[in-house]
Amino acid sequence: MSAPASNAQGAASESPRKFxxxxxxxxxxxxxxxxxxxxxxxxHHNVQHHNAARYRAISLLPxxxxxxxxxxxxxxxxxxxxxxxxxxxxxxxxxxxxHFHLARDAEDAxxxxxxxxxxxxxxxxxxxxSMTTEEIGLNRALEAAGVEVVETDLGExxxxxxxxxxxxxxxxxxxxxxxxxxxxxxxVFKTTExxxxxxxxxxxxxERLREKFLAAGAxxxxxxxxxxxxGTIALVENEANIRASCILPPLHIAIAGVEKVIPSxxxxxxxxxxxxxSGTGQPLSVYTSIFSPPLKAPLLDAxxxxxxxxxxxxxxxxLRMREDPQxxxxxxxxxxxxxxxxxxxxxxxxxxxxxxxxxSGGIGGPWEAGTRTLEHGRFSELCTGCSxxxxxxxxxxxxxxxxxxxxxxxxxxxxxxxxxMLEAVMPGLPREDGAAPLSKIFFGHYDLFGRWGSRxxxxxxxxxxxGASRALMEKVVGLDRRRALPPFAARTMAELCRAxxxxxxxxxxxxxxxxxxxxxxxxxxxxxxxxLRVLRSLxxxxxVSDSLPDGRAALSQGLIATATQQARRAAxxxxxxxxxxxxxxxxxxxxxxxxxxxxxxxxxxxxxRKLFEQLRTCCFDSAEYVxxxxxxxxxxxxxQFPAHRLQLGTRLFYHSHCQQKTVGAATATEExxxxxxxxxxxxxxxxxxxxxxxxxxxxxxxxxxNVGSYLFKQVEEAExxxxxxxxxxxxxxxxxxxxxxxxxxxxPMDLLAEIAQPLMLSS
Amino acid sequence: xxxxVAQSPVMQLVEQFEAAARAAAARVDRVPRSADxxxxxxxxxxxxxxxxxxxxxxxxxxxxxxxxxxxxxxFSGGGKKEFAxxxxxxxxxxxxxxxxxxxxxxxDHEDAGYVSLLPRAHVAVLDSARIVARPADLFRPxxxxxxxxxxxxxxxxxxxATGDMGELVRGAHGPxxxxxLVLV
Numbered sequence: 001m002s003a004p005a006s007n008a009q010g011a012a013s014e015s016p017r018k019f020x021x022x023x024x025x026x027x028x029x030x031x032x033x034x035x036x037x038x039x040x041x042x043x044h045h046n047v048q049h050h051n052a053a054r055y056r057a058i059s060l061l062p063x064x065x066x067x068x069x070x071x072x073x074x075x076x077x078x079x080x081x082x083x084x085x086x087x088x089x090x091x092x093x094x095x096x097x098x099h100f101h102l103a104r105d106a107e108d109a110x111x112x113x114x115x116x117x118x119x120x121x122x123x124x125x126x127x128x129x130s131m132t133t134e135e136i137g138l139n140r141a142l143e144a145a146g147v148e149v150v151e152t153d154l155g156e157x158x159x160x161x162x163x164x165x166x167x168x169x170x171x172x173x174x175x176x177x178x179x180x181x182x183x184x185x186x187x188v189f190k191t192t193e194x195x196x197x198x199x200x201x202x203x204x205x206x207e208r209l210r211e212k213f214l215a216a217g218a219x220x221x222x223x224x225x226x227x228x229x230x231g232t233i234a235l236v237e238n239e240a241n242i243r244a245s246c247i248l249p250p251l252h253i254a255i256a257g258v259e260k261v262i263p264s265x266x267x268x269x270x271x272x273x274x275x276x277x278s279g280t281g282q283p284l285s286v287y288t289s290i291f292s293p294p295l296k297a298p299l300l301d302a303x304x305x306x307x308x309x310x311x312x313x314x315x316x317x318x319l320r321m322r323e324d325p326q327x328x329x330x331x332x333x334x335x336x337x338x339x340x341x342x343x344x345x346x347x348x349x350x351x352x353x354x355x356x357x358x359x360s361g362g363i364g365g366p367w368e369a370g371t372r373t374l375e376h377g378r379f380s381e382l383c384t385g386c387s388x389x390x391x392x393x394x395x396x397x398x399x400x401x402x403x404x405x406x407x408x409x410x411x412x413x414x415x416x417x418x419x420x421m422l423e424a425v426m427p428g429l430p431r432e433d434g435a436a437p438l439s440k441i442f443f444g445h446y447d448l449f450g451r452w453g454s455r456x457x458x459x460x461x462x463x464x465x466x467g468a469s470r471a472l473m474e475k476v477v478g479l480d481r482r483r484a485l486p487p488f489a490a491r492t493m494a495e496l497c498r499a500x501x502x503x504x505x506x507x508x509x510x511x512x513x514x515x516x517x518x519x520x521x522x523x524x525x526x527x528x529x530x531x532l533r534v535l536r537s538l539x540x541x542x543x544v545s546d547s548l549p550d551g552r553a554a555l556s557q558g559l560i561a562t563a564t565q566q567a568r569r570a571a572x573x574x575x576x577x578x579x580x581x582x583x584x585x586x587x588x589x590x591x592x593x594x595x596x597x598x599x600x601x602x603x604x605x606x607x608x609r610k611l612f613e614q615l616r617t618c619c620f621d622s623a624e625y626v627x628x629x630x631x632x633x634x635x636x637x638x639x640q641f642p643a644h645r646l647q648l649g650t651r652l653f654y655h656s657h658c659q660q661k662t663v664g665a666a667t668a669t670e671e672x673x674x675x676x677x678x679x680x681x682x683x684x685x686x687x688x689x690x691x692x693x694x695x696x697x698x699x700x701x702x703x704x705x706n707v708g709s710y711l712f713k714q715v716e717e718a719e720x721x722x723x724x725x726x727x728x729x730x731x732x733x734x735x736x737x738x739x740x741x742x743x744x745x746x747x748p749m750d751l752l753a754e755i756a757q758p759l760m761l762s763s
Numbered sequence: 764x765x766x767x768v769a770q771s772p773v774m775q776l777v778e779q780f781e782a783a784a785r786a787a788a789a790r791v792d793r794v795p796r797s798a799d800x801x802x803x804x805x806x807x808x809x810x811x812x813x814x815x816x817x818x819x820x821x822x823x824x825x826x827x828x829x830x831x832x833x834x835x836x837x838f839s840g841g842g843k844k845e846f847a848x849x850x851x852x853x854x855x856x857x858x859x860x861x862x863x864x865x866x867x868x869x870x871d872h873e874d875a876g877y878v879s880l881l882p883r884a885h886v887a888v889l890d891s892a893r894i895v896a897r898p899a900d901l902f903r904p905x906x907x908x909x910x911x912x913x914x915x916x917x918x919x920x921x922x923x924a925t926g927d928m929g930e931l932v933r934g935a936h937g938p939x940x941x942x943x944l945v946l947v
Contacts (some may be wrong), residue, residue, distance in 0.1 A: 044928075127944050154927035154935065171927065178929035199930035205928075206936060213936070214843045240880060240923040248843070265912050272918075283783070283863040284920045285899060287937075289870065291915030301842040618811035631878050642776025 016352040023375035035353035039175035046174040051341040053281020070270040075332035085228040092231035098309035110141035122217030128242040130222030144480035152241035167351040170337040190207025190319035219245035223256040229264040238286040257330040274394040279336035288475030320372040330366035341390035344687035362399040384691030419688035431563035442477040443693040444557035447549035450522030453488030481697040493521040508541035513577040517591040518545035530753035539758035589660035595619040621665035627672040643677030645755040655683040657730035683719040690736035721755035782894040784864030786920030802830035812850035820855035838930040852878035859894040871915035885938040
């Protein structure tokens with residue numbers, strides 16, 4: 001209908017629609033390429049803006065944690081009692097004079113809605129943004145029945161005329177830059193109007209849409225919440241298009257998933273305070289409408305006509321999700337988008353790559369899998385498990401875990417012949433994990449390769465550099481050949497520490513077991529040795545544990561059975577030390593996260609939960625432990641570790657590990673380093689992009705480097721006035737920084753071990 | 764959980780409300796409880812307004828809107844076209860929220876829903892005694908007689924806005940400006 005977009009500066013050369021369905025394997029990779037090329041810049045700009053605004057907004061909520069406890073409890077209860085609540089809301093809506101329909105599936109919902117419009121003679125429907133109606137493909141059904149449908153949310157308006165799927169559950173068009181919106185409007189509306197500023201673009205769309213509002217025969221909205229006892233719906237927005245869609249036309253149809261039902265209006269309280277703050281980062285959105293339709297206010301221009309209201313609640317797979325002990329948790333989602341905005345991968349590609357036809361981001365995988373098929377959740381592969389969404393979810397959904405579960409289920413489907421052979425070679429591999437693709441098994445068993453690599457370090461490291469062997473590794477297990485492999489150390493951390501003569505400690509200030517996690521033990525043993533030296537310099541009695549895998553690597557690949565087996569052995573090992581009055585110090589933050597967070601999921605039985613509770617409060621990050629000890633013993637950090645003694649200099653750039661932030665162990669490192677006298681600039685990115693093994697994979701190398709580029713830029717900015725020493729806590733973060741900037745990267749303990757002074761007790 | 768709410772003195776809530784509403788791009792003025800003062804404020808705030816839609820107040824004394832009804836271009840009632848063409852709309856609101864600077868408007872009371880939505884600017888009259896501490900208070904049966912649990916209403920926090928066209932634009936499908944007159 002329109003001329004080729006030769007003048008459409010920046011117009012995407014491929015329609016994102018092509019990649020909406022990612023159930024087939026290659027689609028995800030093609031979508032990542034498209035998104036990195038066409039959409040990354042606008043997505044990053046807009047998503048970062050929401051992310052920063054959210055951190056500000058929640059800092060103003062003094063009872064943020066209690067509010068989240070409350071929302072979580074309300075959702076757990078509501079989903080548990082869902083069938084009963086659906087019956088209650090049906091009765092309430094009818095009592096209010098409205099109509100109610102429970103739709104089995106997308107087709108049922110679309111048919112019912114179309115029929116209601118036809119009966120009322122509505123030829124034009126104004127529509128408020130609703131992901132649920134995207135899910136059921138309502139617009140196509142209405143148009144097929146001869147009803148003109150106009151999306152009135154300005155973001156939805158853009159993607160409707162561009163014929164694209166939403167790239168974000170709150171800002172469906174935030175992959176569009178103003179330049180691309182201008183080009184789109186000029187192409188579609190053949191206009192010569194001046195459309196330079198956001199103001200002018202908004203006016204242009206508003207004028208077109210206002211006519212539609214005044215003429216519409218039907219208004220179609222979603223509902224953020226549905227209150228069962230009164231038939232009340234709550235709708236949250238900024239533009240006033242939802243208010244207009246609900247109040248102006250004589251017919252109002254509200255369409256929502258069944259999971260939106262909560263018991264009554266009073267339960268709205270914590271949600272109203274959390275939703276906008278968690279999403280766009282506003283204290284409240286401009287409009288939060290709360291009403292029990294049909295409204296009583298007389299219709300304009302037809303004061304004697306009566307209003308008609310329909311509530312359509314949609315199942316479409318949700319009741320099946322409710323029966324699924326793992327996916328049920330996804331039903332607690334209130335679609336605020338905090339998990340999208342706080343996700344480093346999402347910030348780089350947005351929902352056209354990290355998303356399906358409707359739902360996107362970390363929570364999107366479980367939703368696409370639940371409302372379509374498991375394979376439609378395949379893009380959940382982009383969840384690295386970095387866990388930054390976890391503390392930001394207003395209903396405390398364990399999104400990384402849901403994605404691990406999807407990965408496990410997809411592993412079973414993707415079983416390869418090579419993996420079956422591997423099963424014979426690795427007899428310890430639990431049967432249910434044995435069928436996983438070879439790549440997953442490779443990346444899930446760092447411990448095996450670490451042990452082998454360390455024993456034959458010379459050979460392993462040479463192989464890691466040889467073109468031929470790298471090509472083979474790329475082909476067989478998907479390890480990108482552009483990545484330098486972190487060298488295996490010839491002597492493990494356990495061996496180095498054993499060679500260290502224990503200093504006499506009389507009396508010991510504290511008793512610690514230093515866990516020889518596999519990443520430190522085989523990959524970066526010097527960090528482990530440095531930690532030992534720092535602790536001993538403070539008069540701590542330290543023993544070093546055996547090296548056991550904790551399950552982290554296996555978990556990240558969806559090998560849940562392997563991870564559980566490994567975690568249990570490691571937990572039992574550490575428990576014996578804890579029972580013997582030792583605290584546990586862990587160098588690798590992702591391993592710390594296993595003991596502080598993941599064990600609760602991996603050990604659902606009573607004995608397991610007890611083990612988790614025993615360990616959770618006794619495991620510490622290295623710098624966190626040193627900082628706590630210094631405070632408890634009133635040690636002067638500046639005297640114990642005088643920054644000016646460090647030959648490298650006192651100016652640091654510190655990047656904390658994603659999971660270290662999530663378990664609350666990141667700020668302690670900064671505080672300790674500052675107390676020692678260092679000048680510390682901290683990175684402001686959620687994750688470095690390497691995220692364990694993610695960035696080593698051939699499929700995700702470009703994305704990983706794109707995420708990393710924002711970290712590299714921050715280093716550059718921090719160094720405008722001179723070089724800084726690069727400090728990072730995670731092994732993979734260190735590698736990402738090292739490879740991206742070709743610089744040496746230190747662990748905080750490396751620095752402190754260099755400058756440690758004999759113990760000086762305060763008088 | 765919300766026990767501290769009731770003890771806050773009124774003026775402290777007014778001040779908090781003003782700061783939060785301004786942060787949300789609303790304009791806030793304290794006005795004495797008189798019909799003439801309200802009419803003068805409307806003229807001062809929207810000097811160019813030729814057509815002023817007025818909704819029957821529900822929670823403040825109807826007499827307080829009497830001088831506004833005599834302003835040039837003031838009208839009540841009408842159809843979509845009239846409200847859409849109005850330069851300003853005057854309504855009362857039944858609650859204010861100190862933490863967020865929001866006002867709560869009953870959308871089901873005659874024309875209030877339209878008058879607060881379709882004109883270019885919205886002037887909302889709020890009784891200072893009806894400011895609560897936080898949004899959650901609207902869902903308590905002991906606050907404002909449980910109005911938030913029974914009424915059909917909307918929290919309004921600043922003028923309608925969008926970020927979908929790049930930068931933040933104030934004035935999307937609803938009013939471009941909102942003024943709150945706090946009766947003291």
